[in-house]
Amino acid sequence: MRRVMKVTAAMSVAALALAGCGSSTDSSTPGASGTTSAAKVIKVGMAYDVGGRGDQSFNDAAAAGLDKAKAELGADTKEATAVNGEAESAREERLSQLIDAGYVNVIAVGFAYAPAVKKVAAANPDVKFALIDSTDAVGPNIENLTFAENEGSFLVGAAAALKSKTGNVGFIGGVNTDLIKKFEAGYTMGAKTVNPAIKVQVKYLTQPPDFSGFGDPAKGKTAAEGMYQQGADVVYAAAGGSGGGVFTAAKAAGKMAIGVDSDQALTAPADVRDVIITSMIKKVDVGTFDFIKSLTEGKFVAGTKVYDLKVDGVGYSTTGGKIDDIKAKLDDFKQQIIDGKIVVPIKP
Numbered sequence: 001m002r003r004v005m006k007v008t009a010a011m012s013v014a015a016l017a018l019a020g021c022g023s024s025t026d027s028s029t030p031g032a033s034g035t036t037s038a039a040k041v042i043k044v045g046m047a048y049d050v051g052g053r054g055d056q057s058f059n060d061a062a063a064a065g066l067d068k069a070k071a072e073l074g075a076d077t078k079e080a081t082a083v084n085g086e087a088e089s090a091r092e093e094r095l096s097q098l099i100d101a102g103y104v105n106v107i108a109v110g111f112a113y114a115p116a117v118k119k120v121a122a123a124n125p126d127v128k129f130a131l132i133d134s135t136d137a138v139g140p141n142i143e144n145l146t147f148a149e150n151e152g153s154f155l156v157g158a159a160a161a162l163k164s165k166t167g168n169v170g171f172i173g174g175v176n177t178d179l180i181k182k183f184e185a186g187y188t189m190g191a192k193t194v195n196p197a198i199k200v201q202v203k204y205l206t207q208p209p210d211f212s213g214f215g216d217p218a219k220g221k222t223a224a225e226g227m228y229q230q231g232a233d234v235v236y237a238a239a240g241g242s243g244g245g246v247f248t249a250a251k252a253a254g255k256m257a258i259g260v261d262s263d264q265a266l267t268a269p270a271d272v273r274d275v276i277i278t279s280m281i282k283k284v285d286v287g288t289f290d291f292i293k294s295l296t297e298g299k300f301v302a303g304t305k306v307y308d309l310k311v312d313g314v315g316y317s318t319t320g321g322k323i324d325d326i327k328a329k330l331d332d333f334k335q336q337i338i339d340g341k342i343v344v345p346i347k348p
Contacts, residue, residue, distance in 0.1 A: 042105060042296050043076045044069065045098030046288075047091070049110030051215040052081035055241035056267040057260060058214075058284065062109045062132065064262075065288025073296050078103050082112070084212045091116035099127055105295050107288060108132065111179050112211060117142060128300050130291040132284060133179055135304055143294075144304040145287040149179070150186035150344045151337050152280040152314030153238070155330050156258050157190025159278050159316065160234040161198050162326045163256060168199045170227035172220060172246055174213035174239030176204035178347075183238035183260070183280070185345045190333070193342075201227045202348075205242055214240035221245030228253040234277070236260070247272035265319035277322040281315045283307055309338050 046066050053063045059081075069075040078101060080094045095116055098106055104127045108117050111134035118137035121129050129142045138144065160169040171187050173180040188200045203223045205213030213219060220242035224235050228249060235250065236258040237243035243259060250257040251272045259265065259279030268276060287307055294300050307313020316323075316330065323330070336342040 041074055041076050042069075042292065043078075043103045044105045044107065044292055044295075045095075045101070045103030046077060046079045046107045047094050047098065047109060047113060048079065048081040049112055049214065049240075050082050050084045050211050051241040053079065055215065056264060057240045057243060057262055058282070059109055059240070060267060061262050061282065061284035062107065062288050065285035065292075066107070068285065068289050069292040073292060075292055075296075076103075082110075084215060085210075088115055092120055095120045096124075099124055104128070105292070106130070107291065109284075110134075111136070111177070113137075128295060130288070132287065138303070140302050142302055143291060143300065145284075145291065146304055146306050147282050147284070147287070148306065148308035148314050148344075149238075149280070149282060150182040150346050151309045152282060152316065153183045153186030153236070154190035154193075154337065154342070154344045155316045155333060156236060156278055156280045157187035157192075158194050158330055158333050159190075159323050159326060160187070160236060160256075160258060161191040161194035162329065163277060163323070164195075164198065164234050166231050166233045167195060167197060168201070168231040168233065170201040170203070170224070170232040170235035172223050172227070172235060172237045172239050172242075173202070173204040174206070174242055175211050176207050180204070180238055181348055182346045183236075185348045187236050187238075188348060189344055193333070199231070201230060201232055203227065205239060213242055216242050217245030217248070219245065221249045224249035224257070225253070228255050234258065236280070238280075244268065244272075247275055250275040259317075263317040263319050265317060274320070276320070279317045279319075281317055283313050283315075286313065309334055 048059045107130045109132050114134040114136035117131045121139050132145045135144045191198050205219045224246040234256040237246040238260045247257050256277050257275050259276050261282045264279045265273050265276040
C-alpha cells in the first residue's frame with residue numbers, strides 16, 4: 001500500500017494551491033484512437049517551477065505537452081506552481097498533495113524539484129515520476145527527461161555571431177547553475193566558431209538559492225540594457241520569464257534578441273516579437289507528452305532519456321524569417337554536431 005509523505009510547509013496557502021485542469025472520464029470511454037479501453041483514464045499531476053504556466057518559455061513548453069496529452073490521450077490533469085523563496089518542504093508537500101488527490105503520475109518541471117522528487121518518490125513507490133532537467137534524483141519509478149541545451153545554444157550562438165554587426169553579443173542566464181551554464185557554453189562556442197574575435201558578455205541574474213532570476217523581467221531588462229550600452233547588438237536570454245524584460249530592452253535600443261525554450265517570436269507580447277531573431281527550442285513539450293503516452297501504453301521506463309539534436313530534441317526557430325539568409329550555415333553546423341565533428345561542451 002502506498003505510503004504518503006506528510007510534510008509541513010510554511011507557505012501552505014500560496015505555494016500549495018492546486019488548480020484542477022481536467023476531469024475524470026469513465027473507464028469505458030473511447031480513447032483518442034477511437035478504440036475502447038478497459039483501463040482507467042490516466043491521471044497526471046504537473047508541478048511547475050517558479051513562473052508557472054504563462055511564463056512564455058520553459059513552463060509553458062511543459063504545459064503545451066500536458067495540453068496535448070489532454071486533447072489526444074484524454075488525460076485527466078491537475079497543476080500546481082512553485083513560489084519563489086519557498087521552503088524545500090513546500091515542493092515536497094506540493095508533490096504529495098497531487099498524489100493524495102489521485103494524480104499518481106507526476107511531472108516535476110525543473111531541476112529545483114530534484115530533492116523533493118527523491119524523497120517523495122521513495123515514499124511512494126507505486127507513483128510514476130518524470131523529473132525534467134535533472135538526474136540528481138533517480139529510482140525505479142523516476143524517468144529523468146534531459147536535453148542537450150548546449151547543442152541548441154551552439155546554433156543560436158552561431159546565429160548571433162552571423163547577425164551581429166558590432167562583433168559583440170550577450171548572454172543572460174536566469175540563475176547561475178550548472179544547467180544554465182550548459183546554455184552559456186554552447187552559445188559562446190557557437191559564436192566563437194563563427195567569429196573567434198567576437199566579444200561575449202555574460203551576466204547571471206541571481207545566484208542559488210535565489211531562483212527569482214527565472215521570473216523577474218525587471219532584472220532581465222536592466223541586464224540587457226547594460227549589455228546593449230556596452231556594444232552588444234544581440235542578446236540571448238536563457239532566463240525563463242525574465243526574458244520578457246530582455247525583449248523590452250532590445251526593442252527600446254533598436255537591437256536584436258534571442259529567445260529560449262519556446263518559439264518566443266510566437267509567445268512573447270506582440271509589441272516585442274519583431275526583435276526576436278530566433279529562439280533556442282527545447283522540446284519539453286515533446287518530453288512531457290512522450291512520458292504520458294508511455295504511461296497509457298504501459299511502457300514506462302525509469303532512467304535518463306536524452307533529447308538532443310540527433311532526435312530533434314533541441315533546435316532553433318525560424319519564425320519571422322530573420323535568419324532565413326543564414327539557415328543553410330546553421331543546418332551545416334547542426335549536421336556537424338550530429339556527426340560528431342563538432343563536440344559542444346557543457347561547461348563554459
